[in-house]
Amino acid sequence: MAEHGAKVLRVCRAVVGPVDAEDAWSETFLSALRGYPALPADANIEAWLVTIAHRRAIDVGRARSRRPVPTDTLPDRPAAHADPAARDPDLWTALGRLPTKQRRAVAYHHIAGLPFAEIAELLGNSPDAARRAAADGLRTLRKHYREDETA
């Protein structure tokens, strides 16, 4: 399970930003340890972890919205131990500006590598809609993220 830690961290960072990502990651793996014994032997562990990360990210997001902190942009406060180099404000800002479904679709497809059928289940839409959300999100990201050199 540990071998998927890096990818889950990237997904969490993309979905909830670098600060809350650590809470989301921890909650994801703790939930995973709880549920692991019930997992079928042939299950795709990574996809399973991403679906847990999806739910934990929603939880973390809800917890944040209950806190009296204005959050119309991604939080810019430093994490207790975070290395400033770990945060690229441009990418976080660009990701944070995406509509939620687009941001998640981008994370689950382009970072986690989930097929659109599974992403649609997470997002509660159709595979086509998930595909469009990922494509639209990536296009907007490329436009706004100045460091993008892949185009």
Next chain:
Amino acid sequence: MNTNLFDALATDEAATLTRLHQRLEHDANAADVLDVAYRTIDTPVGALLLAATTVGLVRVAYDVEGHDAVLAKLADAVSPRILRAPARLDTVARQIDEYFAKRRTTFDVLVDLRLTDGFRRNVIEHLRDIAYGRRESYAAVAAAVGSPKAVRAVGTACANNPLPVVIPCHRVVRSDGSTGQYVGGPLAKSTLLDLEAA
């Protein structure tokens, strides 16, 4: 195609994951979902894998046994909730260090013998009574557990000792005085016997 775009998400990843793993180790322990904790320790007989349940030390494994394979078996036999979590193994790791430094002759740790049962378990229990620096023949062990003809089965039980070094199957030797087989290889066995004889 998007590797460059999302590279920033991987910045500082190793340090963050190390920190997160420590946090998970702590949280999992607190939440009682850490069924098997493990770590490795460097010794004169190579890297040893140490694994403990909440009951006690459940497995010590030599490099030649394949640590990944041993962990996979633990996942099957005990629980898949396995985490590298050194804290639970601090005491036994320190005692093993002291043993190899010749500052310790007995291990004082709780053990979990769930990986062995029946005749093999009887043998393993008896091995714990063979004192530091002493040797006992396979035949003598067979006699001690009440099955004098089961000399070969004693050898098999020793080869399947879940806690080598800590439970001294290395002190069981052939009747002719030669050291015989060992789960960690013959060289590891003679290293341990020489250490205790010195």
